[in-house]
Amino acid sequence: MASPNDLQFQEFEEAAELLSADPGASTLSMSVSNTTTAAAAAGGGGGGGGEDVKLDLSEDEEGQEESSELLGGQKATGGFWTFEYYQSFFNVDTVQVLDRVKGSVMPLPGRNFIKHHLRSNPDLYGPFWICVTLVFSVAISGNLSTFLSEMGNPSYHYRPQFHRVTIAAVVIFTYAWLVPIGLWGFLTWRQGAERQIGGYSFLETVCVYGYSLFIYIPTSVLWIIPFEWLRWTLILIAMVISGSVLVLTFWPVVRDDTKVMAVATVASIVVLHTLLAVVCKLYFFQTAVHVPTPAPTAPPIQMTLATQSH
Amino acid sequence: MAAAEEASRPFAGLSDVSISEDIPVEGDISVPVGSSRRDDEFSTLDEPVKETILRDLRAVGNKFIHVLYPKRSSALLRDWDLWGPLLLCVTLALLLQGGAADSDDQGGPQFAEVFVIIWFGSIIITLNSKLLGGTISFFQSLCVLGYCIMPLTVAMAVCRIVLVGGSGTVSFAVRLVVVTASFGWSTFASTAFLADSQPPNRKALVVYPVFLFYFVIGWMILTFSPSQ
Numbered sequence: 001m002a003s004p005n006d007l008q009f010q011e012f013e014e015a016a017e018l019l020s021a022d023p024g025a026s027t028l029s030m031s032v033s034n035t036t037t038a039a040a041a042a043g044g045g046g047g048g049g050g051e052d053v054k055l056d057l058s059e060d061e062e063g064q065e066e067s068s069e070l071l072g073g074q075k076a077t078g079g080f081w082t083f084e085y086y087q088s089f090f091n092v093d094t095v096q097v098l099d100r101v102k103g104s105v106m107p108l109p110g111r112n113f114i115k116h117h118l119r120s121n122p123d124l125y126g127p128f129w130i131c132v133t134l135v136f137s138v139a140i141s142g143n144l145s146t147f148l149s150e151m152g153n154p155s156y157h158y159r160p161q162f163h164r165v166t167i168a169a170v171v172i173f174t175y176a177w178l179v180p181i182g183l184w185g186f187l188t189w190r191q192g193a194e195r196q197i198g199g200y201s202f203l204e205t206v207c208v209y210g211y212s213l214f215i216y217i218p219t220s221v222l223w224i225i226p227f228e229w230l231r232w233t234l235i236l237i238a239m240v241i242s243g244s245v246l247v248l249t250f251w252p253v254v255r256d257d258t259k260v261m262a263v264a265t266v267a268s269i270v271v272l273h274t275l276l277a278v279v280c281k282l283y284f285f286q287t288a289v290h291v292p293t294p295a296p297t298a299p300p301i302q303m304t305l306a307t308q309s310h
Numbered sequence: 311m312a313a314a315e316e317a318s319r320p321f322a323g324l325s326d327v328s329i330s331e332d333i334p335v336e337g338d339i340s341v342p343v344g345s346s347r348r349d350d351e352f353s354t355l356d357e358p359v360k361e362t363i364l365r366d367l368r369a370v371g372n373k374f375i376h377v378l379y380p381k382r383s384s385a386l387l388r389d390w391d392l393w394g395p396l397l398l399c400v401t402l403a404l405l406l407q408g409g410a411a412d413s414d415d416q417g418g419p420q421f422a423e424v425f426v427i428i429w430f431g432s433i434i435i436t437l438n439s440k441l442l443g444g445t446i447s448f449f450q451s452l453c454v455l456g457y458c459i460m461p462l463t464v465a466m467a468v469c470r471i472v473l474v475g476g477s478g479t480v481s482f483a484v485r486l487v488v489v490t491a492s493f494g495w496s497t498f499a500s501t502a503f504l505a506d507s508q509p510p511n512r513k514a515l516v517v518y519p520v521f522l523f524y525f526v527i528g529w530m531i532l533t534f535s536p537s538q
Contacts (some may be wrong), residue, residue, distance in 0.1 A: 094515050097515060125438070136525075158535050213388075
């Protein structure tokens with residue numbers, strides 16, 4: 001893309017040099033442009049002349065980037081009934097997806113996920129397949145943890161509990177798609193008529209939420225380890241990482257709003273995210289409640305009675 | 311006829327020229343004998359029914375052999391058919407029955423769930439591959455994904471035989487090894503067929519859903535527990 005621009009720019013320079021070499025041949029209008037370009041070229045303003053040329057050209061990348069940011073990064077080609085429209089949402093390479101996943105796991109302060117990693121190219125591949133993987137990892141890990149916790153129980157017969165996949169799918173897909181719709185609608189309503197660059201498009205919101213769920217996949221696998229304190233610690237770590245990705249992304253947008261609304265919005269984002277993690281843990285990773293057999297409990301009761309009688 | 315009229319106007323001056331009667335200007339409506347002889351080579355209407363069924367069975371069996379020894383051949387892609395995937399899907403769903411599923415809903419997948427997972431999973435993976443810019447056609451991809459379930463179906467049959475002998479730790483270890491090997495074989499076979507049609511910088515993006523698909527099917531096979 002750079003070489004055609006350079007060629008055109010150079011042609012203009014050559015033409016300007018030709019005109020300046022033969023001033024008699026130029027008309028008044030030509031001499032005006034001639035002097036400006038000559039001055040720009042003389043002043044080492046290859047960039048200056050280039051700027052004039054670049055603003056006129058409609059197919060340079062800078063112009064496209066600016067307009068796409070104003071439009072919120074939606075570069076949909078064709079109507080929604082064509083296949084190419086949906087193909088534009090899958091315009092990512094392996095390296096880009098891995099980079100976005102890495103960015104969701106390691107949030108750095110000051111690095112807005114949308115601005116830094118998405119860069120006006122939101123995709124649907126990441127959110128969709130991360131949600132599918134999370135559904136199966138939660139269901140399978142939950143089944144494994146139930147099996148491990150009941151292993152010593154002779155009356156336990158292993159069950160695959162396959163209906164949990166359906167429940168997990170409903171919960172996770174609802175969260176990953178309805179909450180971004182609500183949040184995007186709410187932010188757009190609060191933005192009002194001012195379409196500043198701060199507003200995110202719907203796709204970018206869905207993308208951020210999808211990638212922020214990635215940290216729960218290794219967390220759900222580690223939840224198999226049957227220690228309660230470890231599970232709650234893991235929830236805390238995952239929430240901090242994932243929540244900070246979301247907060248760092250949405251804080252610059254709500255910062256301009258009133259203090260109350262800004263804090264309320266960010267707090268509700270974090271609360272909903274926490275709720276998802278806690279609900280998943282409590283439903284899929286239930287610790288077994290053993291009904292105590294009568295013999296061991298009888299002596300402790302007698303002992304307490306004996307101590308009370310003192 | 312209009313052409314004949316237009317052609318006759320430039321020759322208006324030759325109206326006294328007569329056309330002899332023995333030049334055939336009428337067409338023959340009856341079907342010439344020669345073309346029916348050509349039709350017999352492609353017409354399969356008169357062959358015995360056994361021949362018709364055997365032809366399809368031979369095509370399906372040929373593709374099974376291609377899956378058993380996967381190499382980068384286009385035979386599976388060229389003449390796709392969905393008989394094999396349907397056969398494998400029904401066999402796998404039937405073999406997954408009779409477990410702890412029927413008594414309560416805490417059990418394994420129902421027949422319809424297996425069907426839905428296999429067919430909707432294949433459709434979603436195919437759509438994913440096409441959206442990422444793959445050049446394979448929709449039904450060719452369904453055909454490949456369906457045929458590559460064969461190692462997992464064989465593993466399911468082996469697991470059921472092993473479970474007849476008992477369901478202790480040893481049988482679990484044997485089943486784990488068998489299912490893992492067949493899962494790897496399925497993934498390897500399907501990527502061998504699908505690899506060429508993907509754009510080079512997105513291969514991993516297309517292979518990962520296939521891996522997940524066969525992993526879930528392998529999980530369903532491994533966790534099959536017979537009813538007491």
